[in-house]
Amino acid sequence: MTAPFLVARNIAKRFGALTALADVDLEIRSGEVLALLGDNGAGKSTFIKILAGAHPPSDGELLIEGNAVAFSSPKDAAASGIATIFQELALSENLSIAENVFLGRELKRSIFGIPFLKRAEMRQRVDGLLQELDAHISDPEAPVGSLSGGQRQAVAICRALNLNARLVIMDEPTAALAVAETRKVLALTRRLAGRGCAVVLISHNISEVFEVADRIVVFRRGRKVAERLATETNHEEVVSLITGAHPDVRALEKTN
Amino acid sequence: MLVACLLAIAIFSVASPHYATPGNAVTVLRNSVELLLIGLGMTLLLAMGGIDVSIGIVMGLAAIAIGRILGADGSPYVALVAGPLVGALLGCVTAAVVVQGRVPAIVGTLGLLGVYRTAVFALLGGQWLSGLPSSLTDLLATTVLGIPVPALVIAVAYLTVWLALRRTPYGLHLLAIGNSEEKARLSGIPVIKVRFLTFVISGVLTGIAATFYVATYRNVEMSIGSTSALDAIAAVILGGTSILGGRCSLLGTVLGVLLLRILQNGLLLIGVPSLWQPVVTGVLIIGVLGFEAVSNRLPLTRFQRARA
């Protein structure tokens, strides 16, 4: 087994008096799809926002390929090869698809030291990405505000692909999608892992998770309560881990 | 917008014999110079989801600096630099409060408005700066290639801002922040840097406005700039820039400024006292925002936006 791409140690996050995360240890490996499961409010989004540089952790450390990193912004995380599709998508509705895909890391040429956008080139790249995704979007110049939920999801995925990331994090990417689009996204997660990319997938759909995940991690009330290889567990066990009915979780919660 | 301008001109032409004269047209354009520059900065601020209600008094403070230099028989070239410099400095102060200090822009600049206004009183000591030497005026009342200097400066300013908005990452970042600051941050945009820079740009443009103000009137009175922020906000939203951020129109701002000045001038000529001008501006703001609020609830919105 290869060394993990990212290691999270003892991660904690407090929002004022509320402890959203405590003592989370996790390893994320290249070429693997890791599913994060847990009830609403379990801390999944908070955890991946720490990986994405959107929140600083209150405690603990992150290591990328063995080196400690401290992200002060999402830009830092992107520079380390982490692309995140946030649950709330974080797209700018007033900007076009092409502008959104490149937002924050535009292609530019410098004229007299002033950075000018290379619009034609960005448009071309986005055209290619949309085709690769088979996203049924004809005009990359259309404002994102005019797109459907599924189309927006595709734009967010384009953004992540365009980064050539080493870790792609998707927070409930299929929640707003119809059956056909869901299939496409699941196939994409496998394809990314096949390319050697690490993938973290958050989902409430357990059958979906079993279809694509190599490993399954369950969060409950801000703690990691279980980690299983997908081949060594089943639907019922995962449900009991999420709800807290599983004896392991009970034992854990008694000691805390 | 253009239609509204022409309509206003037509109505006033009928109402007053002095209205449709070349001399009056020059007056209206002349009166629009400062507001066109301040309005340009305000367009950027509103598009970014910001605002600056202290901007008129910033012009006042810059004008005082210029006036003091001229009054002490300083070089007009020094005076020329002083305006934008003071504007940039005060822009930094505003940005420090609003951006670094994370005070909501409307509250922060309202606080600064109080501070700056007192500073104007303290600096002027109840007296106008008046009878200033004409050195700066002589410098700026010339033409280049037949174009008056103010028109040239305004054209260059608008062209530069237009390029920055449409052709550089700055413009995308500004509009993204105006749409949602949090989403912009998650997209990896340097939100603080962009917001800070925009307040400074607005300050510089206001400093240039102050330079033209002093060159034209050769005095600085106590009430300088007291209606400028209101006028600028009215003109900008009249021009189709969203008060909620994320959308702007530079051409709209030019037309908005002209329409506002045409209305104010026309009302003056048909005998409405100038005391009433802020009422007109206020009613316009409420009217436009009311219209926007209502039309946002209608399915027609996108069509109307496309036309705005």
Ligand SMILES: Nc1ncnc2c1ncn2[C@@H]1O[C@H](COP(=O)(O)OP(=O)(O)OP(=O)(O)O)[C@@H](O)[C@H]1O
């Ligand atoms: N910015 C914030 N400020 C304060 N509290 C927050 C913030 N973000 C999240 N929380 C709190 O942290 C806890 C975990 O939230 P989080 O969004 O991580 O849950 P989640 O597992 O993603 O849930 P869901 O499945 O509903 O998306 C919740 O109690 C939430 O209210």
Ligand SMILES: [Mg+2]
């Ligand atoms: Mg979540």
